[in-house]
Amino acid sequence: MISFDEPVMTDTSLGKQMHSLATMMFPICRSITGNGVRQTLNILKEEIPLVIYEVPSGTKVFDWEVPKEWNIREAYIKNSTGEKIVDFKNCNLHVLNYSTPINKKISLEELKKHLSSLPDHPDWIPYRTSYYKENWGFCLTHRQFQNLEDGEYEVEIDSTLEEGSLTYGECLVPGRRDEQVLISCHACHPSLCNDNLSGVVLALKLAQTLRTHTLEYSYRFLFIPGAIGSITWLNRNQDQAKKIVNGLVLACLGDSGKSTYKKSRRGNAEIDRAAEHVLKHSKSEYDILEFSPYGYDERQFCSPGFNLPVGCFMRTPFAKFPEYHTDADNLNFVRPEFLADSFDKCIEIVNILENNKTYINLNPMCEPQLGKRGLYRNIGGDSAENVSELGLLWVLNQSDGSHSLLDIAEKSGIVFQVLSKAAGSLVEHGLLKEVEYGQ
Amino acid sequence: MISFDEPVMTDTSLGKQMHSLATMMFPICRSITGNGVRQTLNILKEEIPLVIYEVPSGTKVFDWEVPKEWNIREAYIKNSTGEKIVDFKNCNLHVLNYSTPINKKISLEELKKHLSSLPDHPDWIPYRTSYYKENWGFCLTHRQFQNLEDGEYEVEIDSTLEEGSLTYGECLVPGRRDEQVLISCHACHPSLCNDNLSGVVLALKLAQTLRTHTLEYSYRFLFIPGAIGSITWLNRNQDQAKKIVNGLVLACLGDSGKSTYKKSRRGNAEIDRAAEHVLKHSKSEYDILEFSPYGYDERQFCSPGFNLPVGCFMRTPFAKFPEYHTDADNLNFVRPEFLADSFDKCIEIVNILENNKTYINLNPMCEPQLGKRGLYRNIGGDSAENVSELGLLWVLNQSDGSHSLLDIAEKSGIVFQVLSKAAGSLVEHGLLKEVEYGQ
């Protein structure tokens, strides 16, 4: 069980470790399929026992089909003087992700139909994809776009879009119970850091940490391509999905914005309440968002046929920071201290899930005499409230078998850990008994 | 079914049509019985197939009795020089409505016991009634009142209060279902315009409009005298009343104030939620009032023995505008544009009732692939949210058979029409199925 007293991973070096890992994976050109994802998962596999799955193109997964596999070696635009004015080597966002191969000389007019830029952020390169409609294109800064002169251009995209497979990684950290907590992150974006190398490295470190503890629940970590990855996983794991009793989608966790939790479709699942409790008692600002069917893979986990209790933990939500889906979402935008802060909050959420027990007061008629057990101050009449005495009294008063510690925390306004400690103390003194799981 | 795409009646001429009709009916001296109501109903009958009922005086209706029929030809007060200083011909509010006949010479002192005026509004004539206690009286401006000099006065009220009948009109616009939506308005006030010729002309135009559409529900329109009229109708139609699944009392709908909806006794009936949704998504200010057992005929429809889901739709509520029950509630106080605005909101409410269906997502495991059906943008990565895509996603996510479109509208904050359109689109593409009525 995770102990409250020894915060395992809060040393500042943890943030740096996560940032280093992100730095290592940043240059790889990932997509929803292909070698970029494989390379990334192989890096993760050196840290945790990851099982890597390959699902062949064309496999039917509910209403979808696993797409052809995309790989890319080179891509550029040359101007009429033969100068490479846009080059995939400089930044892999320059290519429309999933571009079909092309090598052609075309007019500026024709070229422009295949270009994306951001007039409002003229120095940033946007990130665009075309997974499900065959197309090719380039992304460039708006300054580059505006400097394009009339003339003939050579466009070269040396990519392949062929039968292959979709790749994802899975790591199960077993606990006492067969019931599972799902931790899922998308690992399909090329050189974008907050979205979502931040989620990937945080999930990795969480898995590493939990593996060193005795756990109540089993924890399933998924490193998957967005949308099609979760659809594929759910399709292949419908029985496993039934075991998921709590879950978090991790995304955008390294920026300087406040922590944000988006509730599951159920809205009042244990994970929703645990996350809200942690954020409420954190010393910093936060946001709680109601569920909406738009966002990350919680869209799939919370589809009505599954309706899993899975929320999404972020800092600034996607599309709410201007750097979103541009090359400004880079290794400078994500800071070690924010990764570490997000990690700490995840651990606190896990702590609540692990310890959110329900107890029975074994001495329910009036209060027990705490003083004779050394649990209470000895000189009466003092007006100062002792918070941990209050914790003892709240746990005793509410433990009629129908209130979990999280219920009591919400009702009393006392932070979960204090109540959990109080409960532990009362159990030791024979005043409280856990309602056994399954009873 | 009412279509959202072609707002049938929003041309500005509609407001003018309603105002013209009100102008035509304004001079008639109506009361809860008598020829004024008959004349009024006959005018309406030229516009819609109105069935007119006559219920004899003395008929027992629950705890009440249909009163004697009142009619009036002439009424005046003459001063000692024989000058008519107050004359019913100038304004039918001058007579206490339901005054018994009188012709007598009396002193000023005696006369004053039978006069009503408004010191706070010295140029306005109040409207007073004495339906259930035989009495006679005059209403006059406070300036008139103050100018009365000592001396003898002749009072003449040429009225009759005799066995006769109570008259009301009813129009049923049939729909696919036997279940009914009740639209009721009181048509018993003399020359007062907002209260309630505004409700009468709006109900009329609503009936005319609905008659040109294929409808889900049947719509029952009542043009009745206030209180005794709804009591009489309910007494005679106890089986019909059981079919009423939604209803609106229409009153005071032509003034410049904000739209107001007063909830039914149930407080969370479909009509309550539909009206609140329409007002919330209108571009103007509005008020939602909780039910109270005071007001118009919702008092009777919502009495505990019936407890029908009937709310009251108004602009400024009765007694909240100073012109209420005075001759200042006239054809200038009521404006065509406000009548038209009230009408539009009624149509929107009806639209919700007609289209508030519950669906089942036929592809509930993960999201269906909207892109391959042309229902989704093709270039991913763009950060702009597309509202109608959101509509599709919300309908899909919530359509598990337990959420109606109005439920989804409330949860998502998206206007009903967008969701209704999205649902239509999804049904067309075989992704959604309506839960059939009665299943």
Place this chain on the structure above:
Amino acid sequence: MISFDEPVMTDTSLGKQMHSLATMMFPICRSITGNGVRQTLNILKEEIPLVIYEVPSGTKVFDWEVPKEWNIREAYIKNSTGEKIVDFKNCNLHVLNYSTPINKKISLEELKKHLSSLPDHPDWIPYRTSYYKENWGFCLTHRQFQNLEDGEYEVEIDSTLEEGSLTYGECLVPGRRDEQVLISCHACHPSLCNDNLSGVVLALKLAQTLRTHTLEYSYRFLFIPGAIGSITWLNRNQDQAKKIVNGLVLACLGDSGKSTYKKSRRGNAEIDRAAEHVLKHSKSEYDILEFSPYGYDERQFCSPGFNLPVGCFMRTPFAKFPEYHTDADNLNFVRPEFLADSFDKCIEIVNILENNKTYINLNPMCEPQLGKRGLYRNIGGDSAENVSELGLLWVLNQSDGSHSLLDIAEKSGIVFQVLSKAAGSLVEHGLLKEVEYGQ
């Protein structure tokens, strides 16, 4: 039944009577056992038929044991010159309550281990107790403490802590029903006035008042030592406790602060709603506190094994006024007018409990014709709302057997008494029937 029309005890002399009684009992050195409590109960017994119980030391009461009985005759500290510098005779707070006997010469250093003072309030003497751990000590002003000079001191506490008994008083005021309303106050504090002679005298006057009325409920008054007293009573009266359907702990009711009601553990018991209604409709500020398992004897009454609907009525809550548990909580701190105001509110709460009936509208189809019964104004059309007509309409509309008068008061915003009067009137006219208790 308590009548609303003749407020029995609101004359200002009542406040003075309560203050005089407090003045009489103020000098007595009370504790949780001993002659101080006996003396106090004997004074009360002259006013109401109090039954006084003695429970022997050592009696097991749930997890606790009735302690030895404590009595004290004299106590002082003498300095090296033989001068009494702290003397129990001057103020009984000077002795740590429940001090074991001692007579010894000790150094200043040793003495200081047994002294309490208040640096923040250097002229006040604190009140301290040590009921459950044998100890001795003195309390003194901080100025006295600071003036102590090095040297030898003689400490003398002429007390006894011996087998004896715990004393408490009980008075049952019988009503029509066997179900009981509990009124409990702690009577164990020495010369402290707000905490809790205020509660004691208020409970006494309430008992006196209720004894002169015909009551629906039976009222059980407890004058007990805090904590151990309620634990002892509950232990000995487990069957009686089952009859308690509402209850108030009375404490700190004479200071100038606003009235405060702390809810029972149930949170929505009739007593909680009645108290909130009274405070909401009082003309003064007030506080409603959610239940917490800290405070007075509601801690025991609301322990999970009992979970009785017992709240706590106070003015400024304990520990929230600086005078709390010091000699500044004296006869000047408590004022007759605040005692009287607290009493009035208690009576209003009792009034609601006594009259919170549920009715059936005998004419539920439409409104009954109130006018023909003289219950309604005769000239219609007036825009002024008549509150008592509104009361009649609300009672009629909601009386379907599922709404009590308090339910209707909460829903309508109308003060309980107006509705109760309206209900009485409707019963008289045969329009309403009480749902008999037990049906």
